[in-house]
Amino acid sequence: MTPAELKAVAKSLGMPGFTGDQMAKWMYEQHVRSIDEMTNISKANRARLAEKYEIGCADPIDAQLSKDGTIKYLFPVRTTAYKEGEEAPAKRQPKFVETVYIPDDDRATLCVSCEVGCKMNCLFCQTGKQGFEGYLSAADILNQIYSLPEREKLTNIVFMGQGEPMDNLDNVLRSTEILTAPYGYAWSPKRITVSTIGIKDKLRQFLEESSCHVAVSLHSPIHEQRAELMPIERITPIEEIADLLRNYDFSHQRRLSFEYIMFGGVNDSLTHARQIVKLLQGLFCRVNLIRFHKIPNVNLHPTDDKKMESFRDYLTAHGIFATIRASRGQDIDAACGLLSTSKKTAEEGRR
Numbered sequence: 001m002t003p004a005e006l007k008a009v010a011k012s013l014g015m016p017g018f019t020g021d022q023m024a025k026w027m028y029e030q031h032v033r034s035i036d037e038m039t040n041i042s043k044a045n046r047a048r049l050a051e052k053y054e055i056g057c058a059d060p061i062d063a064q065l066s067k068d069g070t071i072k073y074l075f076p077v078r079t080t081a082y083k084e085g086e087e088a089p090a091k092r093q094p095k096f097v098e099t100v101y102i103p104d105d106d107r108a109t110l111c112v113s114c115e116v117g118c119k120m121n122c123l124f125c126q127t128g129k130q131g132f133e134g135y136l137s138a139a140d141i142l143n144q145i146y147s148l149p150e151r152e153k154l155t156n157i158v159f160m161g162q163g164e165p166m167d168n169l170d171n172v173l174r175s176t177e178i179l180t181a182p183y184g185y186a187w188s189p190k191r192i193t194v195s196t197i198g199i200k201d202k203l204r205q206f207l208e209e210s211s212c213h214v215a216v217s218l219h220s221p222i223h224e225q226r227a228e229l230m231p232i233e234r235i236t237p238i239e240e241i242a243d244l245l246r247n248y249d250f251s252h253q254r255r256l257s258f259e260y261i262m263f264g265g266v267n268d269s270l271t272h273a274r275q276i277v278k279l280l281q282g283l284f285c286r287v288n289l290i291r292f293h294k295i296p297n298v299n300l301h302p303t304d305d306k307k308m309e310s311f312r313d314y315l316t317a318h319g320i321f322a323t324i325r326a327s328r329g330q331d332i333d334a335a336c337g338l339l340s341t342s343k344k345t346a347e348e349g350r351r
């Protein structure tokens, strides 16, 4: 909640409005885990608040540690909604999302999830295979940071975990607002990147209402092939997304990147590199080439290192800044969706 909303809560319970500011300070500055820890609020008022409200934090229930320091956490989800804007307690079976902590020299990035499962059904993605099970509330998005053991070490946050951020935009915007507001975490929006496969209207809204960096999942510049890999292409071709992005300035405060997972013999040819150059003409952006982490029952394979390097070199030589992302956490199945899928299968087996 924002301080204004917390103030309204306080007033609705007959407390002075400034109790809302006190609550915001306890949560966003002190990161308390219970209302009872808010000791400058009277004991009676704390008890009344606790009758109806809670902080909303929950510790991760599982963690996989990679030898490279990457940690994949499994967080329980407390509230999900099946329609945007609706919020209901998680029911039927427990739900979980993955959050990945990636330390790297002087940076520590957290990859957060915004939905349980995903509707978008991208061919190469294990989360897509889970189907859609609900939108995370802003509280459950923020809990992945609030309850992270390494919270104080974080330098960057990327919304690149499970779910499509533009499909849960209200809650993503609410969580980035709290992350960047002076009353909240007071982070610069430059430390936050939100990814999308390209849902046009929502992306436009995001570009208007947020200053965070944007990452677009590209994965193929060729319409028919991208449609095979990412069904969203049939609704909004990537060319339309590139046209939309041309209306915004990414040369100063805000960064635009295109994510490109490389699949051996599929999207790693010279033709693909040429088409990328054509597609991204006039856009101030970078391309991140990503090694594919294999997932079960999908006939896609990683491109070898040499080919990735020549692909990168071609793009760079043709005016597009391209990098090869270091592969992290391979020994812990860092591909998103694998840990939560195994947890989900275990829960279903138990029922």
Ligand code: SF4
Residues within 6 Å of the ligand: 118, 119, 120, 121, 122, 125, 126, 127, 128, 129, 161, 162, 163, 164, 197
């Ligand atoms: S890649 Fe992203 S948008 Fe596509 S299915 Fe996976 S989580 Fe959803």
